[in-house]
Amino acid sequence: MVAIARKSGGANPLDSLRQKVAMPYLLLLPGMLWLIIFFLSPILTLVSTSTKVPGMGIGEFVQEYRWANYWDAITAMQTQFIRTFFYAIIATLLALAISYPLAYAIAFKSGRWKNVLLVLVVAPFFCSFILRTIAWRQILAQDGIVFKTLEFLHLISPDTRLTSSAFAVVTGLAYNFLPFMTLPLYASLERIDPRTMEASGDLYANGITTFRKVTLPLSMPGVVAGTLLTFIPAAGDFVNAQILGNPSTTMIGNVINAQYLQTTNYPLAATLSFILMIAILIIVLVYIRKSGTDELV
Amino acid sequence: MKKFNRWFGKNLIRIYAVMGFTYLFIPIVYTFVFSFNDYVRSNLVWRGFTFDNWTDPCAPLDICPALGNSIKIGLIATAGATLLGTLIAFALARYAFKGRGIVNTLIFLPMATPELVLGASLLTMFLDLGFNPGFWTIVIAHVMFCISFVVVTVKARIASLDPRLEQAAMDLYANEAETFRRVTLPLVAPGIAGGALLAFSLSFDDFIITNFNSGTTITFPLYVYTHAERGLPAQANVIGVSMFLLALFVVLAGQFVGRKRKVSA
Numbered sequence: 001m002v003a004i005a006r007k008s009g010g011a012n013p014l015d016s017l018r019q020k021v022a023m024p025y026l027l028l029l030p031g032m033l034w035l036i037i038f039f040l041s042p043i044l045t046l047v048s049t050s051t052k053v054p055g056m057g058i059g060e061f062v063q064e065y066r067w068a069n070y071w072d073a074i075t076a077m078q079t080q081f082i083r084t085f086f087y088a089i090i091a092t093l094l095a096l097a098i099s100y101p102l103a104y105a106i107a108f109k110s111g112r113w114k115n116v117l118l119v120l121v122v123a124p125f126f127c128s129f130i131l132r133t134i135a136w137r138q139i140l141a142q143d144g145i146v147f148k149t150l151e152f153l154h155l156i157s158p159d160t161r162l163t164s165s166a167f168a169v170v171t172g173l174a175y176n177f178l179p180f181m182t183l184p185l186y187a188s189l190e191r192i193d194p195r196t197m198e199a200s201g202d203l204y205a206n207g208i209t210t211f212r213k214v215t216l217p218l219s220m221p222g223v224v225a226g227t228l229l230t231f232i233p234a235a236g237d238f239v240n241a242q243i244l245g246n247p248s249t250t251m252i253g254n255v256i257n258a259q260y261l262q263t264t265n266y267p268l269a270a271t272l273s274f275i276l277m278i279a280i281l282i283i284v285l286v287y288i289r290k291s292g293t294d295e296l297v
Numbered sequence: 298m299k300k301f302n303r304w305f306g307k308n309l310i311r312i313y314a315v316m317g318f319t320y321l322f323i324p325i326v327y328t329f330v331f332s333f334n335d336y337v338r339s340n341l342v343w344r345g346f347t348f349d350n351w352t353d354p355c356a357p358l359d360i361c362p363a364l365g366n367s368i369k370i371g372l373i374a375t376a377g378a379t380l381l382g383t384l385i386a387f388a389l390a391r392y393a394f395k396g397r398g399i400v401n402t403l404i405f406l407p408m409a410t411p412e413l414v415l416g417a418s419l420l421t422m423f424l425d426l427g428f429n430p431g432f433w434t435i436v437i438a439h440v441m442f443c444i445s446f447v448v449v450t451v452k453a454r455i456a457s458l459d460p461r462l463e464q465a466a467m468d469l470y471a472n473e474a475e476t477f478r479r480v481t482l483p484l485v486a487p488g489i490a491g492g493a494l495l496a497f498s499l500s501f502d503d504f505i506i507t508n509f510n511s512g513t514t515i516t517f518p519l520y521v522y523t524h525a526e527r528g529l530p531a532q533a534n535v536i537g538v539s540m541f542l543l544a545l546f547v548v549l550a551g552q553f554v555g556r557k558r559k560v561s562a
Contacts, residue, residue, distance in 0.1 A: 020392075021394075023388075023392060024388040024391075024392035024394040025388075025394065027384040027385065027387055027388035027392075028384070028385055028388045028400060030380075030381050030384065031381035031382060031384055031385040031444055031448075032385070032400065032403060034381055034440060034441060034444065035403050035404075035407065035441065035444060036403070038419060038437055038438070038440075038441040039403075039406070039407050039415070039441050040403070041422060042415075042418035042419045042421060042422040043410075043414075043418050045418060045421050045422040045425055046414070046417070046418040046421050049421050049425075098317055098320065099317075101310055101313040101314060101317065102313070102314050102317035102318070104310060105310045105311055105313065105314035105317075106314070109310055109311055109314070115552050116549065116552075117318075119545065119548045119549060119552070120318060120321075120322075120545075121321070122498070122548075123541055123544055123545050123548075124321055124322070124324075124325055124541070125498050125502055125544075126498060126501070126502070126540045126541045126543070126544035126545075127324075127325050127328060127537040127538060127540060127541035128502055128517060128518055128521055128533075128537045128540075129502050129504060129518065130504055130518050130521045130522050130525065131324075131328055131521050131533060131534065131537040132324040132325065132328070133324075134521070134525055134529065135323075135324035135325075135327040135328050135331075136324055138327065138331075138341065139323065139324065139327055143342075175320070175321075175324075178321065228409075229408075232408070232409055232410075232411060233411060233412065235411060236411020236412055236413040236414065236505075237411075237413075237505075238413065238505075239504060239505070239522075243525065253411070253413050256413055256417060257413065257508075260417055260420070260509070261508075261509075266421065266424075269417060270417070270418075270421060273413065273414045273417050273418065274414075276411060276413070276414060277410050277411070277414045280409065280410070280411060281409055281410075284409050
């Protein structure tokens with residue numbers, strides 16, 4: 001360390017020490033400024049908009065610090081909030097159930113195809129998210145292939161509907177955010193030393209016990225990261241409910257979107273947005289605390 | 298039967314994985330098939346096979362300018378987010394400093410905030426300031442939400458480096474700048490490339506944040522969304538599938554080159 005300081009720092013060793021102290025801040029400055037200006041201050045603007053009330057003119061709002069806006073918004077949109085979190089949790093569990101074996105197979109059973117399979121997990125991202133959601137709507141539609149097959153097998157009556165339903169919205173959410181679940185799961189499974197599993201087998205644990213006592217606990221960081229990365233966008237989504245749902249599957253995202261862009265009731269939209277953000281943050285923090293992961297990023 | 302049962306038990310996980318991939322790719326196969334549809338106005342019913350959509354992907358008004366915007370925004374936002382995010386990642390991974398907790402929180406929060414809230418709050422601020430949303434507000438928004446993902450990706454790569462490699466370089470009388478340029482940076486490069494790829498794919502496919510901050514600018518996801526109700530031309534399928542194949546090709550080619558280099562080194 002001394003040698004380095006002498007080499008790079010020039011005459012006064014203190015100069016280079018001062019540079020060392022300033023260095024991390026210099027590296028952080030541009031990115032942090034960006035986040036402060038375009039993330040943090042918009043959130044503060046959002047909070048300040050949320051307590052405004054309608055003014056005299058149309059589309060005009062005045063600041064009255066009316067915190068009761070929050071109570072009003074919660075009582076008015078209670079059903080949509082509960083529905084949103086219910087859908088998001090079911091979709092996250094569904095994505096976990098689909099992704100875990102998938103990630104496990106890629107990590108342990110794929111041999112030299114590992115990298116190719118990993119790419120295949122992410123590749124659907126590039127074929128637009130909305131295009132894929134529309135594709136699901138067509139596939140599940142009354143005259144689509146899935147419906148016709150089920151009807152032919154007499155597994156479904158002709159007047160049930162697969163699209164425009166809660167089922168379609170939840171599977172759509174699970175589908176769209178699946179790679180967010182699979183990748184962290186894969187990353188944590190891949191890091192497990194296969195010898196720990198062999199050792200468990202040597203100690204007469206069967207496959208299920210090995211999985212329950214060794215593999216699953218060691219892959220928990222991936223489970224936590226994956227469920228969060230799926231839950232957060234699912235809870236804030238409105239596209240799936242818009243394309244695959246019906247009026248009784250409206251999620252809070254649809255309400256916020258409509259209040260902003262159609263009704264232009266900015267205070268209500270801001271109030272709902274902030275409630276959604278805080279609710280998700282609380283859920284995330286409690287979940288992280290419970291699961292014992294302390295590194296956030 | 299017994300033999301089959303044993304085979305089934307042994308390969309259960311593989312069968313499951315094949316089913317998982319099938320699920321993942323059903324909509325893409327559908328999109329691909331319907332890109333050859335001889336559609337009239339809306340691409341909902343199969344009317345016959347044609348190559349016309351593939352030979353003339355720019356036929357519908359606005360579709361190619363929208364794609365162009367998406368690519369331009371994606372490239373600029375990726376460059377910005379990768380630069381800013383990589384600098385932060387180095388600061389976090391390599392230095393001890395005061396205020397680390399605040400920095401970590403500020404990186405974590407945008408990832409824990411739904412896109413809807415990010416987009417809506419940014420629009421609220423732009424409107425308050427009297428800014429007209431458009432091309433550059435989309436770029437600003439994309440850089441903002443991509444930074445955190447770049448930081449996480451690059452930081453993980455730096456953390457996994459063997460510190461002995463840099464010590465060895467210093468032992469061989471490389472100064473700090475040289476060590477960084479000739480040892481550290483090439484070793485971190487795959488992480489930076491991964492972060493950039495992630496940023497580009499997030500930016501290119503983003504709809505929610507873009508929808509709020511686009512003004513009159515149209516990107517490809519916005520085009521698809523606004524035309525979904527009135528009837529989406531099959532050219533949208535052509536572009537979607539092409540981007541998918543292109544991404545697959547680029548990443549697989551990158552892997553192949555990487556493997557070859559490793560063998561020859």
